[in-house]
Amino acid sequence: MIRTATPADIPVIHAMVRELAEYEKALDEARATEEQLHEALFGERPAAFAHIAETPEGEVAGFCLWFLNFSTWRGVHGIYLEDLYVRPGHRGGGYGKALLTQLARICVERGYERLEWSVLDWNAPSIAFYESLGARPQDEWTVYRLTDGALGELGAAGV
Numbered sequence: 292m293i294r295t296a297t298p299a300d301i302p303v304i305h306a307m308v309r310e311l312a313e314y315e316k317a318l319d320e321a322r323a324t325e326e327q328l329h330e331a332l333f334g335e336r337p338a339a340f341a342h343i344a345e346t347p348e349g350e351v352a353g354f355c356l357w358f359l360n361f362s363t364w365r366g367v368h369g370i371y372l373e374d375l376y377v378r379p380g381h382r383g384g385g386y387g388k389a390l391l392t393q394l395a396r397i398c399v400e401r402g403y404e405r406l407e408w409s410v411l412d413w414n415a416p417s418i419a420f421y422e423s424l425g426a427r428p429q430d431e432w433t434v435y436r437l438t439d440g441a442l443g444e445l446g447a448a449g450v
Contacts, residue, residue: 292344292345292346292347292385292386292389293342293343293344293345293389293390293392293393294342294343294345295340295341295342295343296332296340296341296342296343296354298329298332298333300341300343300351300354301325301328301329301332301333302325303343303351303354304328304332304341304343304354304356305323305324305325305328307351307353307354307376307378308321308323308328308356308374308376309321310376310378311374311376314376315411315414332356338358339356339357339358339373340356340357340358341354341355341356341357342354342355342390342393342394344377344381344386344387344389344390346381346384351378352377352378352381352384352386353375353376353377353378353381353386353387353390354374354375354376354390355372355374355375355376355390355391355393355394356372356373356374357370357371357372357373357394358370358371358373359371359403360405360407362404362405365404365405367402367403367404368401368403369398369403369404369405369406369407370394370397370398370403370405370406370407371407371408372391372394372406372407372408373408375387375390375391375408377390387420388420388424391406391424394406409434
């Protein structure tokens, strides 16, 4: 049901990234190309990893894309789940749980102590699903992000 993604999966991963962006009401922000995904996942220095959820018939039901983070408090790596997406026709079939279980298994096998991700606060079905697995929100933390012009301005400061 869950397998490691291969270069042949890039087109379907790209399609699902766009489907997820549309679901999250941010399709105009999803600018990644298939070439960029290929480089990130399978280039000379892969920086991200992906797993594919398949039906028994071999149809792609969903995917997850993740990368390593590091906790200075724990002193070990963890996994940051960038995207978890199950196509609408396959939701409720156990694919999301299977993908998260695979990532938890990797954490346990490698001695990683955290599996983390973000969820939009309006996404009640996903929040309920994550909490049913024992995940808890980190309410005392607020995510900040620099992008586009603000990132460029700060990056160019002092140059």
